[in-house]
Amino acid sequence: MKLKINSKKNNALVGREDVEFEIDGFEKTPSRKEIREKIVSETGSKPELVAIGKMRQSFGEKRVSGTAAVYPDRKAMERAEKRHIIERTEGKKPKEAERRKKNRKKDRRH
Numbered sequence: 304m305k306l307k308i309n310s311k312k313n314n315a316l317v318g319r320e321d322v323e324f325e326i327d328g329f330e331k332t333p334s335r336k337e338i339r340e341k342i343v344s345e346t347g348s349k350p351e352l353v354a355i356g357k358m359r360q361s362f363g364e365k366r367v368s369g370t371a372a373v374y375p376d377r378k379a380m381e382r383a384e385k386r387h388i389i390e391r392t393e394g395k396k397p398k399e400a401e402r403r404k405k406n407r408k409k410d411r412r413h
Contacts, residue, residue, distance in 0.1 A: 332367065
């Protein structure tokens, strides 16, 4: 799996670095965790300070493109990113989805 960083832009207004990337050379579509690890190795930041935004893959292609944001600290990340993006990047299920899942189970019992 090869990571190519297409652009890095310093976003001073939000206090982060925006990264556009492309990944190719993989058999199975990489997870957000694997992509985050690759971005961390390229940028030299900490894994908990990287948020994966969008990921796009065309049908049948062995290439993924996307965006990520690299933050200087956790506080800046929590201030700028939506909670579900942070949770999804960290591999946690969003709290809203868990609540809906519990409610669906309750509805099935009746």
